[in-house]
Amino acid sequence: MSPRTLFEKVWDGHVVRPDTAETPAVLYIDLHLVHEVTSPQAFSVLREGGLPVRRPDRTVATMDHSTPTLPRRADGSWPWADPQAEAQVSKLTRNCQEFGVELHALGQPTQGIVHVVGPELGHTQPGMTVVCGDSHTATHGAFGALAFGIGTSEVGHVLATQCLLQRKPRTLAVRVEGALGPGVTAKDLVLAIIAKLGVGGGTGHVIEYLGPAVRALSMEGRMTLCNMAIEAGARAGMVAPDEVTFSYLAGKPRAPRGEAWEKALAAWRQLPSDEGASYDREVTIDASAIEPMITWGTNPGMAIPVTGTVPSPAAAAEADRPALEGALRYMGLAPGRPILGQPVDVVFIGSCTNSRIEDLRAAAAVLAGRKVKVRSLVVPGSVAVKAQAEAEGLDRVFRDAGAEWREAGCSMCIAMNGDHIERGQYCVSTSNRNFEGRQGAGGRTLLASPATAAAAAVAGAVADPRRMGAV
């Protein structure tokens, strides 16, 4: 057999029926993650057709988008943003009961953001195919899984058949040579990659991240890297599994144990791309040249180093000018000015991109012994992350600094649960999208790492985290 990439090995292992000129491949799905926003209409299709969930044992649900991040009231009720949010979450509970699907529900110790909970419970494993009605499903590619977001119709397909109809995507190798400098994180790396590829640059491709700077990342860092593959237009990002992956997974509740673990390990070790395997495209990035990054515009590709200046449309190619001018107008930023010192109103530390324990530690390292100057929300990705952070005393650091320490959920990344910014406000956010209105109608988002966000909270303005002790 000719040398194959990681992606090709996972793909080949899941083809139920190969594609032909007339029909796409039938691809088997190992793990289907479900949440409240993109599933109700899919369960309705099953109900209307009298269909069961084919593999409830391969289907796992949690609630995260519409859930409150303030604690229960004294009477035990949750402070819902509105009746619609409560109704949507209740619908998920009823659907899971009716169809026999495991649910990590609000109030349980296993609840949290779907892309935080899946990995931390060990549901996500190398070599799997993983889907969810959520574009940030790409996160799970950090384990060497083929993981991608699907729409609600396809959620219905997977519930009913455990399969999807797919044409094989192309492959894109992103090689990251060298090493990231002090205070420069996976978030900065992925923002630099998206800036290089463009927000549509990965369309039709699955990215495999390769090279020493990727190998050096923790699982948390790899998840951040893969999470934002979709922001370059790629449906999936993947990192080959290695000892870092295996030691993260060992002992996780749903990871294999005993003899099954040894057998799984042997199979997982076969997954990395073969020597000489080829990709449809290749891009190389020098990690040592990357600085802490921040976005200035209205898509994640509009990123610059924190020490850089806001781009000037006059200096851009004519075709790119309208987009730059539109983004500057929406953001209320002047071209050619340093982004450092830009005043901010809110700081958000959380989301499926940056709400894991390592992210909270990075933010706490900057906030320790300091005070925030602006409203700062710290939202752990899961109940388990929250508990671990509290065991490490990070919650004290955040509270002492004057930040709000919240319950787990998507929160201000997507602003569906009542956590939002006001029209015209600037928010330095560790989330993944700076689209217009993403964090609240008329709100202005600047994407950055947890350390950079914490530095902005302290300064009340965009600041360089390396000058505040970030490592």
Next chain:
Amino acid sequence: MEPLRTVESRTVVLPAANIDTDQIIPARFLKVTDKQGLGKALFSDWRYDGEGKPRADFVLNRPEAAGARVLVAGDNFGCGSSREHAPWALVDAGFRAVVSTKIADIFRNNALKNGLLPVVVDPATHARLLAAPGATVSIDVEAQTLTLPDGSRASFPLDAFSRYCLLNGVDELGFLLAQRPAIDAFESRR
């Protein structure tokens, strides 16, 4: 799903590149548990001001946009989230085709499942469409062609299976359910 064979309509043009799904339908409208009536939330933050009043200068609020079935948009339309609410909102508002030079993967998949045709044309054709808002175009699904007012034609790619489903109003779920023996066999040999 209704069969879709041809679309003949005046165009509505949104020339901005990278129109993301948060613009097509903001997240606050996703708290529904059905798919009806989402057309009123289509491009909500562009159509309405902070007080909820229609912005007179936004193209979808102009009288000539009424009844349009073809949206012409800048490069990389539909990037961002996997929300199928985006094509649901477009279809509910009357659209049957979206034309661009690039259409994001998940949006394209979702559109095809709802009788909304993703049409990717060459940059020259795209430039002509952007320059002539309201032009009447004719799209032939079977022939995979878009015809401009002067009679010139551009072809566009369409997967054979997607074309079959659109032309016949076939839902993909039926095809997948018919694969049950192959899926059973796959599960038992693993």
